[in-house]
Amino acid sequence: MVHVPSDYSSYNPSKAEVLLCSLAGVAAGGVVGYVFYEHIVAIAVGAIAAAIYVNLYYIKSRTEAVKNKLLLQFRDMLESLSSSVSAGANILAALATAQKDMESLHGSDSYIACELQHINDGVAANQNLELLLSEFGSRSGLQEVKSFANVFETCNRLGGNIREVSDITCQIICDKIEVRQEILTVVSAKKTEQLAMLVMPMVFVMLLKGLGASIADMSSAIGRVSSTVALVLFALSYFISCRILKIEL
Numbered sequence: 620m621v622h623v624p625s626d627y628s629s630y631n632p633s634k635a636e637v638l639l640c641s642l643a644g645v646a647a648g649g650v651v652g653y654v655f656y657e658h659i660v661a662i663a664v665g666a667i668a669a670a671i672y673v674n675l676y677y678i679k680s681r682t683e684a685v686k687n688k689l690l691l692q693f694r695d696m697l698e699s700l701s702s703s704v705s706a707g708a709n710i711l712a713a714l715a716t717a718q719k720d721m722e723s724l725h726g727s728d729s730y731i732a733c734e735l736q737h738i739n740d741g742v743a744a745n746q747n748l749e750l751l752l753s754e755f756g757s758r759s760g761l762q763e764v765k766s767f768a769n770v771f772e773t774c775n776r777l778g779g780n781i782r783e784v785s786d787i788t789c790q791i792i793c794d795k796i797e798v799r800q801e802i803l804t805v806v807s808a809k810k811t812e813q814l815a816m817l818v819m820p821m822v823f824v825m826l827l828k829g830l831g832a833s834i835a836d837m838s839s840a841i842g843r844v845s846s847t848v849a850l851v852l853f854a855l856s857y858f859i860s861c862r863i864l865k866i867e868l
């Protein structure tokens with residue numbers, strides 16, 4: 620049987636990725652520490668903190684990217700499944716057809732193609748289809764996959780019309796995914812604005828320092844207190860904006 624990821628909600632970066640993220644974090648944190656404090660301790664603390672944060676942010680973003688990719692592939696699988704069921708195929712034949720469709724559309728090594736091969740191989744080995752779908756839902760971390768597995772299990776146990784229920788469920792979940800993608804498209808523009816606002820304080824402080832030491836004295840006690848308060852407020856506003864723009868998968 621094909622190997623499938625044990626958990627889509629976690630991502631293990633390579634050593635090269637960790638190194639690149641650390642270097643980027645050290646550079647960014649060092650610059651922030653220098654611009655706002657002009658002190659070696661602040662530079663070191665900023666570099667270490669930024670390196671840790673960049674690594675955590677990268678892992679989180681990669682995890683979300685993988686889950687979103689799986690979600691879109693799952694939508695395509697549902698459309699293929701719905702078409703086959705509507706044409707009169709039983710659920711097992713529909714899953715086999717969906718695997719071929721996904722291999723043609725996304726490649727044989729894509730997440731959804733591997734998952735379908737895992738499910739179809741399991742069914743061929745007399746494993747329970749309900750259990751295989753439930754395991755897929757648990758590993759995916761996606762509510763849409765879990766909902767599909769739950770509906771299929773309930774319908775199969777209660778003797779419902781599996782064809783009609785599968786068709787309706789597929790359509791509802793596909794519509795839900797389409798709405799989510801539209802929301803993500805709108806939010807992406809706001810994330811670009813958020814990135815611009817992330818850079819603006821640095822640019823503003825550097826412009827003030829360029830006008831002369833008397834305009835922006837970061838080495839005095841009051842200057843460092845003001846810099847600390849400004850950074851805390853800036854960090855707080857950044858994390859609040861992240862929460863506002865966050866779309867749960």
